[in-house]
Amino acid sequence: xxxxxxxxxxxxxxxxxxxxxxxxxxxxxxxxxxxxxxxxxxxxxxxxxxxxxxxxxxxxxxxxxxxxxxxxxxxxxxxxxxxxxxxxxxxxxxxxxxxxxxxxxxxxxxxxxxxxxxxxxxxxxxxxxxxxxxxxxxxxxxxxxxxxxxxxxxxxxxxxxxxxxxxxxxxxxxxxxxxxxxxxxxxxxxxxxxxxxxxxxxxxxxxxxxxxxxxxxxxxxxxxxxxxxxxxxxxxxxxxxxxxxxxxxxxxxxxxxxxxxxxxxxxxxxxxxxxxxxxxxxxxxxxxxxxxxxxxxxxxxxxx
Amino acid sequence: xxxxxxxxxxxxxxxxxxxxxxxxxxxxxxxxxxxxxxxxxxxxxxxxxxxxxxxxxxxxxxxxxxxxxxxxxxxxxxxxxxxxxxxxxxxxxxxxxxxxxxxxxxxxxxxxxxxxxxxxxxxxxxxxxxxxxxxxxxxxxxxxxxxxxxxxxxxxxxxxxxxxxxxxxxxxxxxxxxxxxxxxxxxxxxxxxxxxxxxxxxxxxxxxxxxxxxxxxxxxxxxxxxxxxxxxxxxxxxxxxxxxxxxxxxxxxxx
Numbered sequence: 001x002x003x004x005x006x007x008x009x010x011x012x013x014x015x016x017x018x019x020x021x022x023x024x025x026x027x028x029x030x031x032x033x034x035x036x037x038x039x040x041x042x043x044x045x046x047x048x049x050x051x052x053x054x055x056x057x058x059x060x061x062x063x064x065x066x067x068x069x070x071x072x073x074x075x076x077x078x079x080x081x082x083x084x085x086x087x088x089x090x091x092x093x094x095x096x097x098x099x100x101x102x103x104x105x106x107x108x109x110x111x112x113x114x115x116x117x118x119x120x121x122x123x124x125x126x127x128x129x130x131x132x133x134x135x136x137x138x139x140x141x142x143x144x145x146x147x148x149x150x151x152x153x154x155x156x157x158x159x160x161x162x163x164x165x166x167x168x169x170x171x172x173x174x175x176x177x178x179x180x181x182x183x184x185x186x187x188x189x190x191x192x193x194x195x196x197x198x199x200x201x202x203x204x205x206x207x208x209x210x211x212x213x214x215x216x217x218x219x220x221x222x223x224x225x226x227x228x229x230x231x232x233x234x235x236x237x238x239x240x241x242x243x244x245x246x247x248x249x250x251x252x253x254x255x256x257x258x259x260x261x262x263x264x265x266x267x268x269x270x271x272x273x274x275x276x277x278x279x280x281x282x283x284x285x286x287x288x289x290x291x292x293x294x295x296x297x298x299x300x301x302x303x304x
Numbered sequence: 305x306x307x308x309x310x311x312x313x314x315x316x317x318x319x320x321x322x323x324x325x326x327x328x329x330x331x332x333x334x335x336x337x338x339x340x341x342x343x344x345x346x347x348x349x350x351x352x353x354x355x356x357x358x359x360x361x362x363x364x365x366x367x368x369x370x371x372x373x374x375x376x377x378x379x380x381x382x383x384x385x386x387x388x389x390x391x392x393x394x395x396x397x398x399x400x401x402x403x404x405x406x407x408x409x410x411x412x413x414x415x416x417x418x419x420x421x422x423x424x425x426x427x428x429x430x431x432x433x434x435x436x437x438x439x440x441x442x443x444x445x446x447x448x449x450x451x452x453x454x455x456x457x458x459x460x461x462x463x464x465x466x467x468x469x470x471x472x473x474x475x476x477x478x479x480x481x482x483x484x485x486x487x488x489x490x491x492x493x494x495x496x497x498x499x500x501x502x503x504x505x506x507x508x509x510x511x512x513x514x515x516x517x518x519x520x521x522x523x524x525x526x527x528x529x530x531x532x533x534x535x536x537x538x539x540x541x542x543x544x545x546x547x548x549x550x551x552x553x554x555x556x557x558x559x
Contacts, residue, residue, distance in 0.1 A: 018439060024455050028456070029457065
């Protein structure tokens with residue numbers, strides 16, 4: 001090894017390099033938070049394991065295996081002579097209708113959510129709500145108050161699950177699609193508002209500062225440059241939440257809104273597992289379609 | 305005996321390199337020979353093809369025509385694995401140092417030998433680097449003047465120090481050639497001279513061919529014995545610095 005080029009660099013032949021390295025390692029700056037996280041995570045996992053009462057002993061009992069076999073071979077298999085006939089019958093009975101209803105609910109919900117979020121986002125953003133937006137950090141007490149209130153409102157909207165919101169709205173608005181639409185719209189407005197506000201905070205500062213330097217007001221900065229700068233991100237979040245909305249619209253059907261989920265619950269009540277599997281398959285196809293749509297949209301956005 | 309076979313004693317030989325991007329020519333028949341231990345500065349206006357040439361020399365870009373030989377080995381027709389092996393022997397210092405900011409300095413330097421180990425070797429080394437390698441890293445950092453920063457987070461260092469870390473990473477590779485693309489673009493003029501001198505010194509100590517692109521002609525003239533002037537994808541002059549007069553440089557940058 002004495003001929004290895006790196007050793008020819010040994011500038012201090014007298015000093016002990018190994019001791020130096022050890023000393024440097026002992027003196028290394030440490031991140032207390034990382035160590036705290038590691039230790040507390042270990043403690044939490046141990047505690048959960050000890051107290052949760054998890055048991056793996058009956059995971060693979062003979063009875064469960066039997067159940068699984070029966071489900072695949074009998075319950076979930078098409079209960080008709082011809083598979084195409086079975087599928088087309090289910091499709092025309094409630095498949096097509098459920099699919100369209102699910103799509104309609106999610107599209108309406110996400111558009112409403114986006115419009116509300118567009119109003120909320122600037123109000124939650126520190127850079128917008130400062131005394132001199134994008135230029136100075138400090139804020140006026142009134143502006144800070146508005147920001148905190150709007151932020152809390154967004155958090156509250158996010159904190160209530162769609163399912164619970166829809167449950168509440170069902171009691172107020174009665175049966176129909178609106179409880180589901182509004183529940184999804186409110187919840188997602190909270191999420192998009194928060195994400196939008198953060199996007200604005202992370203915008204490139206220099207062009208925004210230059211706009212401010214031209215004498216633009218808050219609103220005109222946002223309308224002229226802010227929206228253009230933030231649009232690609234906004235679109236990403238919009239389509240991401242749209243996908244979630246499609247999925248959630250299906251689930252909300254189980255509350256009585258006539259989406260795919262309603263017919264899935266209905267089939268379960270009638271013990272028709274083959275219908276259930278068909279409808280679940282449809283909902284998966286719908287989510288895949290939404291995903292494809294958002295992929296195309298995002299690709300287009302990247303070119304903007 | 306290092307990982308890279310230097311027995312041939314040959315340096316870097318590029319012959320009649322051409323590169324075109326969808327019709328537009330970025331390089332047109334560029335030839336460059338750099339012997340072991342020799343240092344060359346590439347100068348020229350933006351868009352002259354300096355970066356493209358360095359990318360071809362670093363195998364990051366395939367030449368449309370021409371050939372590159374490093375230590376007697378041709379770059380052409382390499383399989384994926386062979387290409388990785390060749391790349392493990394090419395040291396590159398990037399403009400914005402291209403280090404992983406939230407790793408410690410030693411970890412960034414140790415990554416210089418990623419190309420030598422398999423995945424599990426890399427994992428084992430990440431958890432517990434061999435003592436001998438740590439000593440090597442310390443010796444390198446010592447040579448570059450930042451030994452005391454060995455276990456600091458890389459992004460806590462100044463720009464100039466981070467560039468030294470990048471040089472240490474490239475040297476830890478024990479490469480066959482040292483390339484640098486605008487290595488001092490984000491450093492103030494005094495530190496730039498310092499850094500380039502250091503780069504030249506370590507390349508000479510190890511007898512590596514050194515190719516550095518610089519947009520600052522004064523720096524190139526002050527620090528390098530040989531300059532290659534490029535314009536519009538072609539070499540305009542290639543001579544010892546003393547033989548190139550100011551008029552030639554002015555012509556190179558003329559609008």
